[in-house]
Amino acid sequence: MTALSDVSTHAMASARWRVSEVAFWALALACAFLFPSRYLIMTDIVRLGLFALSLDLILGYAGIVSLGHAAFFGVGAYSAGLLALHGIINEPVIALVAAGLVAALLGFLTSFLVIRGVDLTRLMVTLGIALLLEALAERFSNITGGTDGLQGIEMQPILGLFTFDMFGKTGFFYSLIVLFILFLLARRVVHSPFGLSLRAIRNNPLRAAAIGVPVNRRLIAVYTLAAFYAGIAGALFTQTTALASLDVFSFERSADLMLVLVIGGTGYLYGGLIGAVVFKMLQELFQSITPQYWLFWIGLVLVVIVLVGRARIHRWVLFVPNLIIRQFAGRKAAVAVPESDAS
């Protein structure tokens, strides 16, 4: 029956690896060898990319607008810091997973608050939770080190083999591997029936329920997963910088994150990663022009992006790569930007 084989071919088509994707990761790996003096900033980019990937799971795929995603980043960062500082879990990889799980638990508990209500309520609740945690961290400064942050974190070698070096080489490869593994997981998830149901919910929650999708349960699941990712990103931050201070919870961190994702585009997994690269480059550029006032330029970028229109900008940005890919692979636009307004 040709209809059947057609259906299975097309149904699996979206999950197939594309040339451009392989090229992307090859390029990421190549950077490690091309710029050996810039491990620290590249680690920063990888970490930010992972954090943005986490936001993309809830914003791009499930349509939840969050103003307080830093809450989970912060919890992951402090968990990893405390685990290492007090020698509870010395092996970084296990500590990383543990920190992610703590963040996931918080995500699971707070998801019940977030799935209720309209956009505005969600904004307020997510923002409120992040501020609440910041206030708590400040209050219990005997544990968190208050505004000074956690002092004297010493990281043990990864798997007992690879020591964190002062140039950040180990940290970079460690972060890149973690990002790649979590990316593979996310890729699997978004191309599963579960991922499809999330896109349906973002498109039209009422209709999703009307074909039998348990909307709330799916949102709780993806929110928890996203919290896990953000927690891992936070833990990577602490492990690679040996720092954790109050600003991990800050509103600016959540807001910057939205900018990262918006630059790269929402709803196709690579948005956060591309956005992280562009954002860090912009940050470097602006900080070299006006070190103190780069916030102004970041704000201007946000305003311009919104006024011009996010979809339009991505069409421009992807015009050249698509042209090249079309030449070589002879296929329709390989890097597509799905229309993904979370309204």
Add this chain to the structure above:
Amino acid sequence: MASILTSLFDGVAYGMLLFVLACGLAVTLGLMNFVNLAHGAFAMAGGYICAVLVNNSGWPFFAGLPLAFVGSAVIGIALERTLYRHLYSRSHLDQVLFSIGLVFMSVAAVDYIMGSSRVFIKLPAALEGQIDLFGVGIGRYRLMIVVICGLLTLALQLILAKTRFGSRLRAAVDDPRAAIGLGINVPQVFAFTFAFGCGLAGLGGALSAEILGLDPYFPLKFMIYFLIVVTVGGSSSITGPFLASLLLGIADVAGKYYVPKLGPFVIYTVMIVILLWRPNGLFGRTAAR
């Protein structure tokens, strides 16, 4: 006992100030369903305008206040006509991103022009110190705030209830499409109200320099407070935000007096609990898309 009353009075003054600062936001949200996180930037503008006029140009404080109102209102209407109005039909995500962008720009710009330290506005001697009212110590400055904000609230209530503009505004908030059908020029009503709300925020910003502190990070620091007033109070009337402001002001002052160690913890918890209990606000509906 007297100290309880004093802190209660401080809370009321603080709450009324919050109301003047935030009531413009209630209209933006209620009428245009626009999430404007940059509302605090207009308040900051008013504060700095007043500070410059009073401290640098030697204007009397009470002449600086109306100028703070006018200055912020002008900035408000300029931005509304050039930028905001293109975004009314956009998604909430776009509105959030846009207004965060404006906040960041305003913070950095003010930091660049005015410096990052806290600014105080020179007050006339008559406003300093306390007066004793039936054994309760009352700050003169706070008393003035209660009087000014109280009068403003009454005036707003009268404008909304008695004037033709007020009835148009209420009709537009209630059901914008029906209002357009009745021949009300909703965009115009909104532009005017937006400017007025910005003006009030500017006035509030000038008044709050003494109490809340005025520095370039003002819009970020108090964003959550303005949002609380509107989401908890609802945006279908001004009574809701007014009561929510008073509640917030009293709770915040009391929290800082009696459980200083918990800091802002109390406020955020209360807000989250209220929003869970009544997702559309304590006193009415918020516009839901």
Add this chain to the structure above:
Amino acid sequence: MTIALETRGLEKSFGALRVTRDLSLKVMQGARHALIGPNGAGKTTVINQLTGVLTPNSGRILLEGSDITGLSVHKRVLRGLSRTFQINQLYPDLTPLETIGLAVSERMGRGGDWWRRMGTRSDVNTEIAEILSRFHLLDVMTELTSTLPYGKQRLLEIAVAIAAKPRVLLLDEPAAGVPESERHDILAAVAALPRDVTVLLIEHDMDLVFSFADRISVLVNGGLLTEGAPDEVARDPQVRAVYLGEAADA
């Protein structure tokens, strides 16, 4: 004959406005039942209560004898009550293939699978292929729903509801707004619904109602005016007064 869907004394008010008044309705197993009524009679409110979008103030809703009044929307779907929407309520960013795939996966209880890629289960694929071909959607299955012609979207709307394998299907004005040229496909799809599926049709179009229904209930001002076989209803003077009169000038 058994009763497929029943309401007992359903009441719903919005503020002072009573939009459903003491509505008791029985839809028999396998019936082609139509619910008609002039604009504003409260037909959509009834549907929303049947499917769980709105909660009635009082009264019960029974699906095949068991009480579903308190169940959430998606649980009712899994129990076998499915609906189409008057205005297309589809997923603009999804393709028909994905839309039907989702509905089939959810019905089979596989919608929460997060590790399995789409398209790897042959039982799901077989069913998707069957539904897509039955509703003439195979040729457009990889196009975004938002780009489909309106008639195709209406077909998809019905196909999604059928993909949930309902025992009771609520059809909310299936032919509304469809251009004459594409109308035939819709009517044929509706006529070809399997006989074991009970259908409650909410419709404005009298031709469609009288050609399709074997039983008609007339709703006026939220209450039941009369009920009976099509020819009885057509003869009823009350119905002619309130409904057919209205339809004549509509």
